[in-house]
Amino acid sequence: MGKNKKKKNAGHSLADAVRGVKKITQKKLNPFEVKFNKQKHNVLGKKMLKKDVGLPGVSKSKANKKRQETLLQEYKKRGKANLFVDRRLGETDPNLTIEDKMLQRYAAEKQKSHDRSTSRYSLNSGEELTHYGQSLSQLEKFEAPRHSDSEDEDEGRITGKMVAEEHFGGFLTQKEFMDRDSEKTWKERMEETIAKSKKAKYDRQVEKDKTIEVTDKLDSDWQELRMLIGGIKKQSKEVEKPKSDDYDVMVRELQFEITGKASDRMKTEEEIAKEEKERLDKLEADRRLRMKGISIETGAVQHRSADDLDDGMDYEGGDNTPGYVVYKDGKLVNSDDEDDDDDAAAEEEDDKDGDEGESDNEDAEAGEEDASDGDEEDEDSYDDIDSDDPDSGDDVNPKETLAKQSKILKPLDPKKKQEVIEKASKELPYVFKAPDSFEEFMRLIEGATSKDQVTIIERIRKCHHVSLAEGNKEKLKTFSSILLQYLGELAMQPKLDLDLIDSITRHIYSLNKQFPQFLGETMSAVLIECVEAFTSHAERHGGRGVFPTLDTVFYLRLIAVLYPTSDFQHHITTPAMLFMGTILAKSPVKNLTDVASGLYLCTVFLQYVSLSKRYIPELINFLRGILALGVSTKKRKADDVLPPFRPVGPGTDLLNVTKDDTRKTEVGPLKFQTIFCGEDMSEISKRPEQSIEIRLSAINTSLHLLEDCVEKYNDLESFREIFTPIYSLLKRLPVKFYPASMKEKCSKLVQTLDTRFTKPRQYLTMVKKKPQPLKTFEPKFDERFDARKKRAGTREENESQRLIHKHKKELKGAVREIRKDAQFLSRVQLKEKLDRDQERNEKVKAIHQMLASQEGDFKALKRKKNSL
Secondary structure (H helix, E strand, C coil): CHHHHHHHHHHHHHHHHHHCCCCCCCCCCCHHHCEECCCCCCCCCCCCCHHHEECHHHHHHHHHHHHHHCHHHHHHCCCCCCCCCCCCCCCCCCCCCHHHHHHHHHHHHHHHHHHHHHHHCCCCCCCCCEECCEEHHHCCCCCCCCCCCCCCCCCCCCCHHHHHHHHCCCHHHCHHHHHCCCCCCHHHHHHHHHHHHHHHHHHHHHHHHHHHHHHHHHHHHHHHHHHHHCCCCCCCCCCCCCCCCHHHHHHHHHHHCCCCCCCCCCCCHHHHHHHHHHHHHHHHHHHHHHHCCEEEEECCCCCCCCCCCCCCCCCCCCCCCCCCCEEECCEEECCCHHHHHHHHHHHHHHHHHCCCCCCCCCCCCHHHCCCCCCCHHHHHHCCCCCCCCCCCHHHCCHHHHHHCCCEEEEECCHHHHHHHHHHHHHCCCCCCCCCCCHHHHHHHCCCCCHHHHHHHHHHHHHHCCCCCCCCHHHHHHHHHHHHHHHHHHHHCCCCCCHHHHHHHHHHHHHHHHHCHHHHHHHHHHHHHHHHHHHHHHHHHCCCCCCCCCHHHHHHHHHHHHHCCCCCCCCCCHHHHHHHHHHHHHHCCCCCHHHHHHHHHHHHHHHHHCCCCCCCCHHHHHHHHHHHHHHCCCCCCCCCCCCCCCCCCCCCCCCCCCCHHHCCCCCCCCCCHHHHHCCCCHHHHCCCHHHHHHHHHHHHHHHHHHHHHHHHHCCCCCCHHHHHHHHHHHHHHCCHHHCCHHHHHHHHHHHHHHHHHHHCCCCCCCCCCCCCCCCCCCCCCCCCCCCCCCCCCCCHHHHHHHHHHHHHHHHHHHHHHHHHHHHHHHHHHHHHHHHHHHHHHHHHHHHHHHHHHHHHHHHHHHHHHHHHC
């Protein structure tokens, strides 16, 4: 039985080997690696699709294998600039033996050498040979192209026929040559040939000249013939031309009209500053010459020969000053020693003035306002003076400067010379040195009028423009702080010069544009100083402050000009507003000066909030207290005023006007010149007439400010609560004793508040929502239900939605693959790290073993040595 079974199996294996049938080995799936995707609904009779069953283990192994072939290879090649590619024949084919590889390479090498040797000198290889860009097949006749229009077309050229017959074309075999005289040499024959060639050339030139002459004659005859054929007759000169109509005249005017003309480009700020600096240097050089008694006449310098004996030279006056100018090395030289001494003394006096001109810093807007307001006549008289060294400042030598201009410097007689010197001495210098301190600036403007002070400030800025010199920026920064300090000094003067203050304010505004950070820090320091002074005073007087002086008010007003006041928060304007609010809240009103100062501060405060319309409670409280001072104490209530005003006590009826004090005069707004620079209010209060006028002016100013507040805060929801106390005080004012204008203003303000108070309010209410029905458990049936998704949009919209869905799906897949790639690289990097650590540990372990064996050998040797 065993033998038969063995034979049977052997027969089947032999048959299978003969037929070449291989055993089909089907890999069995591990049931634990199969994942069945959960279906939302089980449908009977539905065939199982491929997506219903997944093989996560197989998919993971395939993905891992793919990453090893792609991502892992890129990771290993990272940081490598070159890649070695083996291009040897048959090297990448594992099926070829070494002999086959060598045979294949030998055949390729032989084929390459054969192609190179056969095609190098082959003219029929299919390539077109050229010479100077022309095909050689088209240049079989080695003759240059003929140009009939050239005069020298045959000069020095021998025809092809001559070459064929006379040179190397077989002249020894031709019959014509054999018949010639054999006694002629080759040179004679060549001379005959050249003579024939020249004669042919001459004949062609003669023929060409005749042709040109005949052509010109035909052209002239054709002009007459054309006029006869066309019926055109020559018009005589006596025949008048027809007049052009209006249309022809307009067309001709439009044709010759200048449509556009290029204008000069606008000059940059640096160019304007440089020109202004040069102009000031010219004027300063001219002024210095006039201070020395030298007049300037424009004109060409007369030429004097070397042998001129100065015959007829006129010496004007009785002095020894010559009537001409002598130049040496480009400089002006006078022959008289006395004039040289006078010039040196005048230069020393000028040097003591310290007038240096370096640069200009005029803003584009302020640049148009010239610095020469007070000296227009002098500047217009010397505008034609040029200067070759505009940046030299005080070091400018007026003689050197004007000697190069083709100008004539003419000395004057003593009487006229003295007048010119006095007039020039009274003029302001055109070049000033930038002051380094406030004291130096005060010395510079000492004794100058307001107009001259403005001129000095403008010329300092023009002479120190930032673009003219390197250190001018720091000089102008210092000068801006000096102007800021000078503004405070002007505010403290007994008599205010408003024009000068306004001019200085414009200069500070212009400098603030150039140096915003520096002036911002300076203004912050000034504000901090004012706040500290107010705080220290309040601490000494039990928390009661005092109204600021005029310089502090000017600084607060200047802040509103220089910086934006509508910002929610600003590093300068916000502290300034807090400071003004503190003054109004902590400064008690004791006399008319306090009333006027507080009202002016309220005016500045309203300018701060003119754009932002920010609510200022201190402002409203102060105006409310001012109105309470105008109400009689009998009609006043305890809650009419809030601190710092007092409901009872002395000075509570400071602005009250009785019947006996009535004046029938028109009262205007309160002027701050009267407040800060006028007579003391305590003295004015003793004079009834002036006291009543100031009281009415204060009430009038407060009414005007209240009108502005009502207009600004009209949109506030708390408008009624804010102005109700003021409304009550307005009704109790003694308006019957006021002038007509104040009565009208008060009644108009009361009417405005009445209208605003009657306007209904919109109170806060809950948002009305549509009531939602209660949820029921009854199912909703749809008789026309369709399980397929309905797309109600157009075809384009549906396609767009499909693409969006596909993009989201692909994006999720890409993110998932990127995450898996990152995990794969992390595993690879971790494996590399572990391998490096293991290798290092093995090396360390081997080193330790080696050291231990060495130590053992050493100790054994030592013991052996000790035993011996």
